[in-house]
Amino acid sequence: MNSWPHAPPHWNHEPGIYFVTASTYRREFYFHGKDRLDLLQFHLLTVLQASGWRLDAWAIFPNHYHLVLRSHSESVRLSRVLGKIHMLTAREINRLDSTPGKKRWHNYRDSRLTFERSYLARLRYVMHNPVHHGYATHPTLYRWCSGSWFSQTASPAFLKTVESFPIDRLKLEDDE
Template sequence: MKWSTSPHRPPHLYVDDAWYFITASTVNATKILSTDTHLDLWVETSKELALQFKIKLVSWVILPNHYHILFMPARADEIGSFMKRLNGSTSRKLNLIDNQLGRSVWYSYYDTCMRNEHDFWTRFNYIHCNPVKHGYVDDPEEWRFSSYSFYLRDDGNQWLADYEKEFPIYDLFDDDKF
């Protein structure tokens, strides 16, 4: 186990062989990822980097002003490097598309180490329900910028419904800004 701290960032706990839930927001929660091209760019970049870093990416969603991912890194102490590359690479690419060179895109990220199966599945469900929570769609399957469609295709509605019922999203997420 290793702690990473900085006076300007929240502390990060790094534990090998553990699942992590990550939330990252754009600066001032501005809806910078405002087109399908922007969102697709993030999806492709995150998948490429997950392969490079040998990350087990289980669940993800990207919205116009934030994203959530649930994953297990090959080595926990590489989470910071992965996040720096993900946010740095997507920032550069988004700024090129928008002709906004030098614009700050991502504010920071917050990570939570999953303690048990309940934490894992609750956040899995939270990620997939996030576009509904924010009013982008009425059903998670309508939002194509998440991992939901892969589980729907491979495991079906009943599998997803069973896990949603067994591991409902906690009320504590009601206070979550994202």
């Protein structure tokens, strides 16, 4: 008898561009507050960079995060990288809460983006997610998102292109 898989398959071993959403266990708000969001953002940015991944967009919340990122042939496999980030952040949150060994992360979903329109729509989706969830009135005003960085570093033409993509028809699972 074959067992049914309990998690989505992750086909993220090929170089390319990926959209990732990761959720905390039971969607609990384990990363509430400035210091905890800073901790998660620090580990996401540093571990991904050290593993050969380039972040194009990110949005981090108390119970989930979204990423648009890209790899090359030498990048560490995404499942290993996210596993390391989740292990490091869970260990630190458990230390802060005096709850050693408590499960903090549930799983993640990833999609390989192979069409430019899909990539551009997800860039906009991720950067506008803080507004969608009510954390900010504009993407550049939320500290744990790439909106401000993107508006300062992207060319005006590329920024205009990304901002023109509709996101209301995207069928994405969001965790809040």
